[in-house]
Amino acid sequence: MPSKSSTKTLETATPNRTRVTMVWKIAAILALTLIIYFLPTPEGVDPRGMHMAGIFAGTILGLILQPLPTASVALIGLAAAMITGTMDTKTEALQGFGNSTIWLIVAAFFIADGFLLTGLGRRIALLFVSLLGKSSLGLSYGMALTDLVLSPATPSNTARAGGVVYPIVKSLATVNDSHPASDESRKKLGAYLSLTSVQVNTITSAMFVTAMAGNPLAVGFAADAGVKISWGTWALAAIVPGLVALIVMPWVMSKIYRPGLSQTPDAPAHARQELKAIGPMSRGEWTMLTTFVLLLILWVLGSTIGVDATAAAFVGVAILLISRVLTWKDMAANSGAWSTLIFFSVLVGMATHLNTLGVIGWIGDEVAGLVGGMPWILAFAVLSLVYFYVHYLFASNTAQIVAMYSVFLGAAIATGAPPLFAALALGFIGNLIGGLSHYASGPAGVIYGSGYVTTAEWFKVGFLASVVNILIWSLIGGGWMSLLGMWG
Structure with a gap:
């Protein structure tokens, strides 16, 4: 047992190290x-x-x-x-504080609160588990479908992963006697579901403008470069590679990180028990579901019927306030939304100012010069890989998007890459990078904090998963966008 003096020395040393x-x-x-x-x-x-x-x-x-x-x-x-x-x-x-795109993100944060406060998000997850949860692979597909359903109206992918998906993953792991305490126990089920949920989250985040907070910023930066991307255009371009990746990724993860428990026959019954315990859908859940469907319609048809995406989001917030699914107290307590407003407004204002002062254009020309003379496809491949793996230096998707998206888009266009194709591809990459490391994104941090996955495992699996995503989104996604005429 350590002496009092040694304990005191340790307590003193820790603050000193922190200050240094x-x-x-x-x-x-x-x-x-x-x-x-x-x-x-x-x-x-x-x-x-x-x-x-x-x-x-x-x-x-x-x-x-x-x-x-x-x-x-x-x-x-x-x-x-x-x-x-x-x-x-x-x-x-x-x-930046007057940027409508940032207010779209803030409004969507409040809409996402509705899924958590009403319990609709948890109900959706339990429903998928009850239908697909007889095996570890089935459970991972159930979590993937939950993430996919919630993603269009949840710009905080951290809230989606940490507030809805992770609690269900934790519950399923615990029920099947998989705990972080030992390697044998955590590898039984919890580690596989945890790692898979993060990689799935990167895919669903890439599929919709409103599925990750940095996506609307990328759309705004693309507009500054003369490339217009609507909610529907992004979703259409991402739907095929996204669905393919969602089908492939859980299976690939089961091969590169095989769970010790392959069959989970008790999981569906456990989920049905929990569904029975929470009872039929409440008025709040029905209101949330109806509002969600209305928002999807307005976002998809917005450019056709003349409804701005931000205006649609605020209509959704208004409905939830009138119906008292949300209250002002709930909104005021959402520190993530208000922190996002300040953080994004400042950084977008700075990035816009850099562009106005000519700095972004100058850096873009310098970067383009490094790949000058190459065919545009090869040049874009090099730029994309650098943009992807430089994320090892970042602890936030959004921070990288703000710092580098405009530069790499300008460089890609300068090499001859089709502007819409380049803007969308770099936009997708800004999400797919979120599973590279245990600090790569908010969802990664949440899952790593659970203790189910070691640092070494994360770097290995994260890199292998990134290769799978790059192949799917480059080959299938690139081919799909070519068919849509986005290479012109």
Whole structure:
């Protein structure tokens, strides 16, 4: 048993290490910011361009290193941009807060709350388990279908994975005596379902604009480059490779990470018991379901009937408030939505300003020059692979999209890649990268925190799954978009 003095020494050492780590993080952020800030301004770039690039790069590094919460880092970056005159306070610094795309994301966060608060999301998951859950593979398909059904109206893929899918995965693993405590136990079922749920989440996130918070931002950046992508266009392009990937991925995962328990005959009965316990659908669940269907119709037909996607989302929120499925108290308590509003508004404002100052165009030309002379297909393949695997340096899909999407899209178009094809392909990649590592995305963090998967397992399985996704989305997805005329 350790002595009191040794215990006290350990308690003192831990805060000291934390402070040292914090100092090093802040020093690295300041160093990167100042180095870029004082670089000579390239030809064709506004004199403030490198100042903005330095502050933006420092903010992105802050999001990766996380010395403070995400929204705090963003606000500090904004303060630096304003106080140095890099962004005019009245006309430039706050422009992101008026971005309709960001408000679409915020509204969709509240709509997703409806699935959790009414219990409709859990009911859908249990229903699929009762129908498909006689084997570990069947259970994984049940979770995949749950994720797919909820994804069009759940921009927080973390909420979808952590609030609906993971609790069911945990329950199924526990019922089948699979616990994180030992290798034998966790590998019985829990590890397989956990890893598969993350890879499935990356696929469903890629299938709809409103399935991951960074997707509407990619659409906005594409519009800045002259490429218009509607909700329906994205969904149509993604539907075939997405469905193929959802069919293939659980089976592939069962081969590269074989669960110790292949048959789960008791799972359907357990799910039916839970469904019986929660009883028939409540008024709130029916209201949520009706609102969800209405939103899908408005999002799919929006460009045809002249209804803006953000307007449709707010109509959905209004219906849920009037019916009291949601209350203002529920919305005010959704810290994720308000943090997203601040974080996205600041970063989108900065990225837009970088584009206005000519920095994005200059970087895009430089990147395009590195693959210049290649046929556009080969050049785009190189750019796509770099864009995919550079995510090992990021702890957020959205952070990478904000930092790099516009640059790589500009470079791809400069090499001759069809603009719509390039914009959609890079948009899909911005989701598929979410399972590369245990820190790659919010869902990955949730699942890793469960203790079912080790770090080494995650890197190995995550890389193999990424290869499968790249092949499906490149070959089948590319062919499908060619048939749709998106290569023109």
